[in-house]
Amino acid sequence: MVMRNSRNLIKYLVAGGVTLSSLEYLRRHDFNLSSIGLVRFGRAFAVAINVFIDYKVSMYGVDSQQEDYQELKNKIHLRSAVKLRTLCCVNGGVFIKVGQYVGALEYLLPKEYVETMKVLHNDAPQSSLQDMCKVIKEDLGKDVGELFTSFSEKPIGAASLAQVHKATLHDGTTVAVKVQHADVQKHSYVDMKTMEFLLHIAARLFPEFRIVWLAEETKRNLPRELDFILEGQNCERVARMFAQFKFLKVPKVYWSLTTNRVLTMEFCEGGKVDDKEYMKQHDIDVDKISKDLGKLYSEMIFVHGYVHCDPHPGNIFIHKTLQGQQEIVLLDHGLYQVMTDDFRLNYAMMWQSLINADIEGIKKYSEALGAGQLYGLLACVLTARSWNAVTTGIGELEQTDAESDEIKEYATVYLPQISELLNNVPRQMLLLLKTNDLLRGIEWTLQTRANASSFINMSRCCVRALSNHQLKSCDSWVSRTKIRVREMFTQRKIDLYEMYMWLRTTYFGSLIFQLFYGPQKPVPVFSGF
Template sequence: MASLRAYWRFAVVAWQFLPLVWSYARDRRRFLLVGGRRSVSSERRTRRAERLLSSLLTLGPTFIKLGQLLSTRPDVLPPEYVEELSELQDQVPPAEWEAAREVLEAEVGPVGEAFDEFDTEAISGASLGQVYTARLDGERVAVKVRRPGIEPLVNADLRVVSWALPLLLFFVDDARAFSLENLAEEFDKTLREEMDYSREATMLGEIRANFADDDGVAIPDVYDSRSGERVLTMEYVEGTKISDVESLDRLGVDRHAVAETLERAYLQMIIEDGVFHADPHPGNLAVREDGTIVFYDFGMSGRVDESVQDRIVDFYVAVANQDIEAILDTLVAMGTLSPEADRATMAEVMELAIADARGESVDQYRVQQIVSKVEDTIYEFPLRLPSNLALVLRVATVVEGVCLTLDPDFDFVTVATDYLGERGYYERGAREFITETGDRLSESARASLRLAPKLERALDRVDRDDFYVRAAVEDSGGYVDALARRLVTGLLFGAGVVSTGLLYAEAATRLAAVAAGGTLVVGLLCWRSFRRRRGPSSANAPATGRDRR
């Protein structure tokens, strides 16, 4: 039965997405199998993004979540799609109370016995769960209940995604194939984790403990005795929605201070604690009258291992110092930037990004030049997102948006720079640099001592005419072979032309015709070797003057 449902969902999903896949295939090859790429305007991309949004809403809860995830992946979708999908809200009408009651009572027992009072009207509904209010031991609590019957639908949809992935990979380049595979893996893992409320309770408790001494952050406590895999009972903490700036102003809240507290909280979670709330959209953040930030919904949360934390610190330090080369080196070390990327173009992109983040004026003509460079190689673009960084990027982009909503002049980079300085990360970086430099000097000294006798032996061999040099040329792209074929076919073609002319002059018509035929074939092969289109491996080709400054 589950398989039949998955097959049916696959047909429904394919029908919804077929027009978009067809359009994308024609963008790559104008006539699907032959022809060059066709130009796609920003307006057309926007229309397609609107169609995609409509399809995701039609397909239901799982694909709404997929759309939210796609809205944080600029390595997968063009900017128009990211912007359109960023408006996608995970809000659907709650399920009927009787169906939700069965789930609730299966986890915590009869409602009348488990709670003092229970309001059967849900205060919010989402694709995977819904929230009610109740009273427990005289305290008001929020009770999150998993949506009834959601498991079979999610399982079927995840199977559909796994079946569809190989088909999608057929239409995309290697860079996007890397990102799509990571996205599918991340989506499966994130969705299953978000449905497990016992995991959410664990993550919530851990993050709450990390902020126990911070008066600027409030995180609800969990009632373990009334919680389970499908039910989560938490302390009810009231607050004003963080994006409701008019209400915050009426309360006299310092919005800049709130934005700074929010960024610092996330820097602490990601850089120091290694466990973080990964869904900071305005619906999950509230502000009390005293400026305290309240965090809700820890279903989407993640962990950062120590090596990634170190790389993130290196990245922020490089941004603070506006050291473009260090930024690119850090992105390569993270696995986010291909080592073979055009560093000159990427350096220009990073310079503009830093200027924009700092609110500095940017020359629009220069922006257009860089965008043109990027668009020339968009299908081999070197940026990608490893799965362990995808949630971190989501947090960074969404938090920055929330901070700018609170304060349009908010400087995200300056706050991060001050935070790292207060925590001593710059001093740590200086100590590591000194230590690393000392190690390199020591190695250089030892190498110098070993070099003298080796150099003396080499010079002795030169004196005895017993010195040979062996060299190997690395040609993973086959460029030397291609050059050799062109030289050989060119020489044969030239020889054929001369031979045909001599035979014709000697009145050997038949032999001249045979020679002409062979020469024509060789000439076509030579011409084709120069006309052959560059494939995906061309990203590894030696740079030409047009690509470099």
């Protein structure tokens, strides 16, 4: 009875504390309650209080050294994640967007949150056909029946801000029509203020849960994502920028049927990039797909500094043409990150240091990237490797199951430090962490060979980007020749490393390797630049 009364007292105290903190926050941030959607805000506030109280009350009096401590905490994580996912689905719009972001933060948040939110990438709530037709009529001035000879009743894809329908133009062309959810823009201001408010309260009650940057990023990017004309322009820019990649397919935009809320594009066939069964059915070379994807994103990051901001499997399709050409279809161009030259070059130097296992270089460029004394943590988060692997040379040792388990365990233990790191690094870094996770996740799902790793293509682009930068400050042909020779020599070393990794995956190569070096000892054929 005493315990129950104690828990009830704690529950009321926490609820009262949260409410008082909330009112003070609203007052200081000019949150005009008379002009916002009270139902949406109230729903979010109620769920937030429920989650916070669950943590405080359930963990009250529990010793962290108890045998079932972590099991209890995992259960609370899962309960809370399900509640928050339900809130995201009911409120929709910005809440779905933030939930999807959480679902992409592998190694950065408890797995219960990541796995629970991840389904929002593929199972976002849908708007009715009537609502979609209304938006089209308002923006294009004609009924759907006047614009298209057919228009699918069910969407072929639903996302946080819009959904896509398959349609046919009067000339017989099949198109994909992306239509914004009717109320997204109307609710966007309220939702962003609400999200910002909730994350500030969470940071106050749980100091280790500091992801206020998530609200800041969403607030900064949302207006651009809601502008479909900008998305169409991004489509055309990317198609021009990477025209040399014959494997890349970017949908054509039909401008006469495009507005701020309606985007009509070429319809592209294909399966999701992580659909291994689709690859088998269509005889698609998964190793080539992994190589090409690594090449594309490395070129974006290190060479152009213009990076696709929503790299999840639902936005990357794979298609094999009638001529047998494998294509990577890149979708959802609503948001791109433009990187500053300073950031891009510091990031390239950081990777050069990681590949060389250069500890002093890692410290130096971690400092330049805002990590400060958390340089070791940044190195591990960037590579998804243990510190031992980083200091040994990430290009020389393959990740073991034991190392993978160690990383996941550390992700929970060092959550406060990870939160601090994410609050300190430039916002551009958050996107790169997401991109790295995408590439690694796809390689793991498709079980690609080691020589097809995105790490190899990333190394090539990194070398080229740094060489191009050095050439800009050269004033003699001798200096330029030295830089070009050094670049060529390094690229050949990468070629040898790629050949070595391919050889290790062959039957006879693995036998020879074990005969001369033993089953565990790697050959350090690639020690960097």
